[in-house]
Amino acid sequence: MYIAYLQTPLGVAHIEGDDEGIQKVTITNDAFPSVEAPTCEVVQSCVAQLKEYFEGKRQVFDLKLNPKGTEFQRRVWQDLLLVPFGRTTSYLALSRQLGDEKAIRAVAAANGKNPIWLIVPCHRIIGSDGSLTGYAGGLW
Template sequence: MKQVSIRTPLGIATITGDENGVQEIKVDDSTDESSETPEILQTAILQLQEYFSGRRQQFDLKLNPKGTDFQKKVWEELRNIPYGTTISYLELSRKLGDEKAIRAVASANGKNPLWIVVPCHRVIGSDGSLTGYAGGLHRKKWLLDLENPPLQQSLF
């Protein structure tokens, strides 16, 4: 398993993976960047940099997250949420075929190991509120604003 830590606009992102795919991408407030980049993770780094610069809306990476079958099903459905859009936890539960599973869906969403690439930040409360985000609500808001910038109001 290889690992690299890179600076992003939202903190240090640590990417973990091997030839089977990217296993984890997480962000925190540490300041430790890697001095060397494993070749196997270079594509993940490049695509994250493109995303943050506004040049990438979809990721094309081999993924290998660790989780239960149910969690993986939820994470796969998250990947179907288009860039710049949001859905509620209830809508996500319905897409997975069981709106009564909303708590389990929310729990799986919160355990998503692939920050940004599996866009759990695009799931919001039914009332439009920014609810729960493992990386912090300030990061969730920042990501949603990146994907859907507020319109500039006309001065005239």
């Protein structure tokens, strides 16, 4: 497992991954670590693409992802990747897309467990009434 950090407008991005893909991206208010750790090409690419995103030069990420979760969670996270930059969808629409509109609570729970913030865009999913809810990083 390799770890990298990136200072962003939202805080310090904590990035974890290996040659199999990115496993975790979170944003913290922690101080930027002063020690550089060894990293791999996948993690370096993630850092570079996040920089581009925050500079307004990237809207779509092209990264190998390997989030840890149940099969259902991974299906939800895969479908989240289909929500385009600048667009939103609802939990109900996402559960229908997955083939079971009754799974809306399970979809919301999976969205809240998303370990790869920003890249897997759980922030683009809203309540049916347009409310902001369930984002893994919380609401600022």
